[in-house]
Amino acid sequence: MTTFLVAGSGSDPTGPKELTSDQANRLAVTRFLNYQAGGRAVTIEVPGTAGGLTITGSIDYRGKIGYGVVRGTGRDTSSDGLIQWTATTVFVHPMTDPPAKAPARPPGSGWVSRPLQKYGSSLDSSLTIALKLGSDRPDNAELLPQNGAAWVGEDRLDGHQVDIMTGPSAARTTSARPTSGTAGAVPTTDTAGADAVRYWIGSDGTMYRVRVGVASASQPVVIDFDTQKYVPVRPVPGATPAR
Template identity: 80%
Template sequence: MAAVIGAVAVAVATFLVASGDSDPAGPRELTSDQANRLAVARFRNYQAGGRAVTINVPGTAGGLVITGSIDYRGHVGYGVLHGTGRDASGDGLIEWTATTVFVHPMANAPAKAPAQPPGSGWYSRPLQKYGSSLDSSLAIALKLGSDRPDNAQLLPQNGAAWVGQERLDGQRVDIMTGPSAGATSGTAGAVRYWIGSDGTMYRVRVGVASASQPVVIDFDTQKYVPVRPVPGVTPTR
């Protein structure tokens, strides 16, 4: 499955507004070219080393937005966390691995995380596998990279399909669905991928049990800044 991802949830209303150039016409069976592009999407993230991301995590008390970078070879993410439609008490810097979340609270969090993380003031906790939309989103985002392509022949058998086309950030992309063990329904369609002509991943939308709205992960929303570990973080390379 092209992008095995863990439990997560959430989305942003603005994300659901398709561009005027969208062309929803699916679902339809993937062509061999589309299956091949979906199969290499996570591998392309790994090949790139890292990607700039914006992760939108909706919630009943207001959403959360993480703006930062993910090192797909070191399996670590880093960025700045801002609340939307809620107070700023949870704002600050955040770094995470597959098992641990590190937070650095800030009264006036910057729009972008500093390239060099602060050397102190960090608090750590285990990454929750269930019940937290934020942690689910972090886990999913990390799993969107793989050191090898997925099996293109198995994707259609597992329910992957073509949904339509859209112009996103000036790029013509295909929207495809794929099954995910972490999706709310556990079926194809609960996860959508926006994939470019060369297999580049531009957006992922994932529905999960911990939220009524999907999580939305956008790539290349700003310049990629290499992730530097905070005290206590040991990237796996």
Template identity: 70%
Template sequence: MRVRQRGLRRGVGLRRWLRPWWVVAVVGFAGVAVVAFLVVGGGSGPAGPRALTSDEANRLAITRFRNYQAGGRAVTITVPSTAGGLVIRGSIDYRAKLGYGVVHGTGRDTSSDGLIEWTADTVLVHPMANAPAEAPASPPGPDWFSRPLHTTGSALDASLAIALGLGSDRPDNAALLPQNGATWRGQDQWDGHQVDVMTGPDAGAKPGTGGTVRYWIGSDGTMYRVQVEVASQPRPVVIDFDTGEYVPVQPVPGVGPRP
């Protein structure tokens, strides 16, 4: 897929909009790594770790497939940073592998605010001085900037890639999950749902990563929250799945990927 810049402002205006670190994805962090992070809500029931039961392994195995079956999910992605984090609220189409949302800075000024759309290899950004609370249902046409998604060195890009990878067109192998280190860590309440907290593989289900990501999973395998630590960041990336209605993601006019 080739993505073009559209409505690109030049001169002083362009230089001003290219300042925010999330636009240029400044590479200053150590390589991104996912490592175990132990957090279970207070008073949430018996604490692990222990081996997964067959039912728990089956639910962990289908949780990414559930996202794919749903077509897409509404998400809130909290990206940590020592200089103030970012919060992305939007949706991910797990069949088209396309994410879209609005970005707001936390503990920082509004220079990082705006709209964002991303695929597995490309990030499109639309800076806005007064970003809305929710992303418009259809992305506006002009003034988008395109850049590659960096697989290392950027907490933002790592978070986008992790979130995009939480859908799969087939279940994982439930028999292999315990062998690769997946465990049950405890129980919790999430948005009115009783959930089990389990460690499991990263979004690629690669061997040896069975204990690197923490999942909050309902009784039917629905994914409610995912937590992953990113190297050199003080707090983990947190991806919360909204139980509200999913709004289908639309490509950016003229520059977004086609269905």
């Protein structure tokens, strides 16, 4: 199988290779560690034909809600402002000159809400994927390699030595009948290709980057963690995060 590796100069392009037991265990717990931490600071790079979007903020993986500043990159500023999202709803607060960091307490007014789209929007696919990178239980380490997860390289990311692994194929995960646990796919209706999801994972299972190909964009979504200090997420008026 031809592989396409996006990584730094220290990456090893000799993969894919079967996961070792240690690698499978780290991939199995990586989403659970996000949930266990409560939340993570993130930067989400959203591709688009008219220019990209960058979201800088935090995700509460127990409350299943994200919040941050959104800015256009290589496009006009019509999408700039604050953004908060749940699994079903996107809230936007347009601003002509958004701050570098979202205010810890969201504004009490000026928000516009809409349903989160399942198809055709690289922004909404990015938001969905980012929320699904936390899980209240570890995945099944034995099922991961059986469903297509593999090691594809190594890298050094922000001072952390990481292994790059592909997640299991969503199609194979759906058709599988596991006896216990889950196979660990990050399900989204807009992922593209069997090798759509890649994780940059540290020696203790910490997730530092995720890259996901989406059908609605020619470039992958890239989600980086710990890009700034995590700030607990406060719901905007009308938001109903899951608890």
